Amino acid sequence: MTRIPIKTACPHNCPDTCSMFAYVEEGKLVGVAGNPDNPYTRGNLCRKVAHYEERVYSPDRLMYPMRRTRKRGEGKFERISWDEAISEITDRWKAILSESGAEAILPYSYSGTLGVVNMNACDGRLWNRMGASRLLRNICSAAAIAGDGYVNGWAGGIDPEDFANSKFIIVWGMNLSSTNVHIMPFIKEAQSKGATVVVIDPFQTRTANSADWFIQPKPGTDGALALGMAHVIFSEGLHDEAWLEQHSIGWQEFRERCAEFPPERVAQITGLDSNDIVTLARRYATETPSALRVGYGLNRTASGGSLIRAISCLPAVIGAWGKSGSGMLLSNSPHFPLNWSGVSRPDLHPAEGEPSCQDYGRSIPRAINMNEIGKALLETQDPPIRAVYVYNSNPLAVAPNSNLVRKGFERDDLFVVVHEQMMSDTARYADILLPATSQMEHLDLLRAYGHLYLNLCTPAIAPLGESRPNIEVLNALAKAMGYTDPVFDDTAEQIIHTALQSEHPYLEGITYEHLQEHGFAKLRTPSNLFAEGKGFRTPSGKVEFTSEAAVRDGFDRLPNYLPPAESEEADPELAAQFPINLLSPAAHHFLNSTFSNLDSLKKGEKLPRIWINTLDAEARGVNEGDWVKVWNGRGEVRLQAVVGEKVKSGVAWSPSLWWHSDSPEGGNVNSLTSDRLTDMGGGSTFHTNLVQFARLEA
Numbered sequence: 001m002t003r004i005p006i007k008t009a010c011p012h013n014c015p016d017t018c019s020m021f022a023y024v025e026e027g028k029l030v031g032v033a034g035n036p037d038n039p040y041t042r043g044n045l046c047r048k049v050a051h052y053e054e055r056v057y058s059p060d061r062l063m064y065p066m067r068r069t070r071k072r073g074e075g076k077f078e079r080i081s082w083d084e085a086i087s088e089i090t091d092r093w094k095a096i097l098s099e100s101g102a103e104a105i106l107p108y109s110y111s112g113t114l115g116v117v118n119m120n121a122c123d124g125r126l127w128n129r130m131g132a133s134r135l136l137r138n139i140c141s142a143a144a145i146a147g148d149g150y151v152n153g154w155a156g157g158i159d160p161e162d163f164a165n166s167k168f169i170i171v172w173g174m175n176l177s178s179t180n181v182h183i184m185p186f187i188k189e190a191q192s193k194g195a196t197v198v199v200i201d202p203f204q205t206r207t208a209n210s211a212d213w214f215i216q217p218k219p220g221t222d223g224a225l226a227l228g229m230a231h232v233i234f235s236e237g238l239h240d241e242a243w244l245e246q247h248s249i250g251w252q253e254f255r256e257r258c259a260e261f262p263p264e265r266v267a268q269i270t271g272l273d274s275n276d277i278v279t280l281a282r283r284y285a286t287e288t289p290s291a292l293r294v295g296y297g298l299n300r301t302a303s304g305g306s307l308i309r310a311i312s313c314l315p316a317v318i319g320a321w322g323k324s325g326s327g328m329l330l331s332n333s334p335h336f337p338l339n340w341s342g343v344s345r346p347d348l349h350p351a352e353g354e355p356s357c358q359d360y361g362r363s364i365p366r367a368i369n370m371n372e373i374g375k376a377l378l379e380t381q382d383p384p385i386r387a388v389y390v391y392n393s394n395p396l397a398v399a400p401n402s403n404l405v406r407k408g409f410e411r412d413d414l415f416v417v418v419h420e421q422m423m424s425d426t427a428r429y430a431d432i433l434l435p436a437t438s439q440m441e442h443l444d445l446l447r448a449y450g451h452l453y454l455n456l457c458t459p460a461i462a463p464l465g466e467s468r469p470n471i472e473v474l475n476a477l478a479k480a481m482g483y484t485d486p487v488f489d490d491t492a493e494q495i496i497h498t499a500l501q502s503e504h505p506y507l508e509g510i511t512y513e514h515l516q517e518h519g520f521a522k523l524r525t526p527s528n529l530f531a532e533g534k535g536f537r538t539p540s541g542k543v544e545f546t547s548e549a550a551v552r553d554g555f556d557r558l559p560n561y562l563p564p565a566e567s568e569e570a571d572p573e574l575a576a577q578f579p580i581n582l583l584s585p586a587a588h589h590f591l592n593s594t595f596s597n598l599d600s601l602k603k604g605e606k607l608p609r610i611w612i613n614t615l616d617a618e619a620r621g622v623n624e625g626d627w628v629k630v631w632n633g634r635g636e637v638r639l640q641a642v643v644g645e646k647v648k649s650g651v652a653w654s655p656s657l658w659w660h661s662d663s664p665e666g667g668n669v670n671s672l673t674s675d676r677l678t679d680m681g682g683g684s685t686f687h688t689n690l691v692q693f694a695r696l697e698a
Ligand SMILES: Nc1nc2c(c(=O)[nH]1)N[C@H]1C(S)=C(S)[C@@H](COP(=O)(O)OP(=O)(O)OC[C@H]3O[C@@H](n4cnc5c(=O)[nH]c(N)nc54)[C@H](O)[C@@H]3O)O[C@H]1N2
Pocket: 013, 014, 015, 140, 172, 173, 174, 175, 176, 178, 179, 180, 200, 201, 202, 203, 205, 217, 218, 219, 220, 221, 222, 294, 295, 296, 297, 298, 300, 301, 583, 584, 585, 586, 587, 588, 589, 590, 591, 592, 653, 656, 657, 687
């Protein structure tokens, strides 16, 4: 039998945003495959998505609206109708609005889908109209946006396909083989043509195993390494003075700052060999074209803003921008010139003219940082948060300092609505629980953050049970609130048409119909982004080594190295008590907390584990396979030990994220992580996390 595939795309939070095929028989999804026509994702799917039908038909799927019957958190519910659910929610909201004002209501959402409709439009429209508390969606990349923003203006990066043309590639704090698998063939192609691939990571990752050179610094010290590299490059005259003169400001002052970071000092900060620092700098500057693939892991450290700011300077120092196989890629989302205000509708807000969800730090309406959700639920006043509406996120599992988050969600007087696909850790805490459609059941438009293609996510099957897409539920809630604005009649298709309404040359010829026919389209970007020093989005339009914007925001005029809080350097007393820096980055088989409930992927991940160094294990009598208790002042978890040399002494590594409901005591690694914010941008600090561990008896 020949099966005709439905062209669709993967909406999960991943740089790769794959073009997919869905196969349907008698209304049932029977399989998926990569769309071979996409030149970047090339018909390959990752292990997580390759059997997507397992997720769509998971026994954890929610099928109809429900109301809580027992204590919050126990996960006991009774079935109700959509009409009952909508009127119960809006009755409560109307009472709260009249008693406490709209800021007493908080939407909480992040990245269940990256769809323009079911993420971006949903994060704006209703909440803007209502004047609800704004959520600072800072859990992932806020420090990077701030740090790179001062230097390059957060202008996007180079085309990942261009890495095939590089001669020297530094993969900096990113585990590509797990988190960006589709760039690997391009990097391997470069390698097969003789390029050198360097991985810089405190843990010997899968990606490090395929590198030519693995460099293992102490966590959070990469900013010093970047400044030290720049120092070597300047002092040996390997910088590109002509490029710097034409396309940057402040490079001579920057050179003076870098002189404070000679190789010996950097060696001491990073724990690396000073010869390696010199060699790395020389090779980066001379084996051109050279390119950086910079990860988000780096920006989730306490000094993540300063750290990314320092690294972001390097391509300009050697004049790498605007040439084939050369430059840097951190995120490509800024390249997508969609009609964002038409999508999120900031103009609907009563305090008209206020910005939408895209930026942070404004006070009207008041803003709640999603990293501090526990604290916000427990402590915020004037008015206190009386209702939360959670969608596209699983805060009980993904937010830092879980124990505080749980306390917040346990508050008796809080009204909790959760719109979810699965009976997740957070769904269990709902008063009203609403069923959401999966990507196979709704329409959406997808941009990407790791490449340059737009994709259309086309539904392949009818919604399961009574599940509904985010946009339909929020439109229904808006109407029941009495908001008569015509936008709340918009269908997904209308929103996609709006999103594509743009005169920008990158979108020329990319219409809804084109996307329906092909499934995807590459932005019409020039073949070399940033050619002739164009495209930086700083106030001067140049690369800014000195930044007046940074000064205005209360920071150093120049990039600098700051030791991360919760480190031996910054807090020796705490480090004496909790001497291990625990990193908890992306797991190979999970996607944050998505997929962590599926048996086949759990098998791949085995058990909640922690990688520790042999010396640290011996000092505590821990052997391979032992269960250990890991704790600090915020909480405690039980993990299985993997002992060896993949981490240096003083560092540990635990891939994330398991569900709390998988552990007999409840809790996952986020019971240990801190809700401290980064130095810049108000970002998360998952990787700055001092702990202690001990062997558990039997
Ligand atoms: N399989 C899988 N893929 C994913 C995800 C997932 O959960 N699973 N999550 C998705 C999301 S939301 C994101 S944001 C990206 C994240 O993907 P990445 O950008 O790869 O970020 P992380 O996984 O946080 O960390 C990457 C690496 O940084 C290292 N690291 C931590 N601290 C430091 C440091 O101070 N210095 C250096 N040099 N390295 C450090 C970690 O050891 C880790 O190997 O991946 C996306 N893709």
